[in-house]
Amino acid sequence: MSAKDDILRSIKNSKLANAFIKVNREDFLPQLLKKYAYDPNYVDKPFYITPNVTTTALSLGMYMLDILNLGETQKVLEIGTGIGYYTALMAEVVGDNNVISLEIDDTIFEYAKNILLPKYPRIKLIKTDGSLGYDKEAPYDRIIIWAAAPTVPCKLYDQLRENGIMVVPIGSEKAQGLYRITKIGYEPKIERLGDVIFMKMRGLFGFYEDDDPNERRIKKIEEKVNRLLSKFMSQS
Structure with a gap:
């Protein structure tokens, strides 16, 4: 059984599983990395796309999307478009008109835009400080963050709909946890799901030493x- 089949078997959300089958990760990776898209030696490893930006390891990225519990017509806010692969998967599940994706890095924004928009023209891909979220489209049913926040990102939490879910890594450079946060008024339900290592969030509510x-x-x-x-x- 291939690494791709292993990941597919682990996905609990059937709609996400169908998207995983449909969307080819190779289409989103730079030429030199395409051959490693589903390589069993690399599914648990992030790839550097630029010196400042990595794409989340395939196994971890799919796990994060799975625990986000995506459903049709949900409005989703993504912090960190990256290469756009996970953005495309979410668009397949909820509809591309329901995905708002924010990217702070100039180079990777252009990269993702050129790949994503021809296939998913209704995705709102915005170059901005993702740590601030995007009030214009709030509230959101789901928020996913592909960089470690120094603490619970309150600005983003405020933009969640009641009973909405956020998946976010939180911690320092050396110790981070992956959290699922469900909005229940001003007393959120916070679940720690495991240890992870992500690049640190940039922006106003990110890590200043990374500015x-x-x-x-x-x-x-x-x-x-x-x-x-x-x-x-x-x-x-």
Whole structure:
């Protein structure tokens, strides 16, 4: 039995299983990586698409989509389009007009746009800071996040519909957990499902140490100003 068959057998959501059969991962990978799309030696490993962006390992990505419990006509918000493969799978289940996908990286945004939109023209693919979510289309039935958040992403949680589900990695660079969060008023149901390692979330509610050099310089300037102000206040 092939690695692809093994993953297919593990998928509980029948609609997601049908999408997995229909959508070819090879179509979304760069030329040099296509041959590894369903290679049993690589289904548990992420691929670097650019120096700054990886695509989630196939086995883990399918597990995350499965526990998201996708259904027809649900509105889904995706944080981190990546190469667009998982975006396409969700579009097959819920309809491409119900998928809003946010990507912060310029290069990978263009990559995904060129692959996704010819096949799924009604997907809303937006280049923006995904840590802020997308209020214009809220509320969402489902939210999935492909980067580790430093804590429960409250801004995104606010954009969930009541009883909606979010799947998100949370933690530091060295220790992260995968969580399924169900919105039940202001007391969410939080389930920890296992240990994972993801690249850290960028953006306003992400990890500041991952921001670009200009932002780091601004932060250092702010720290110097604050130290000077503290010194001035202590002398006054």
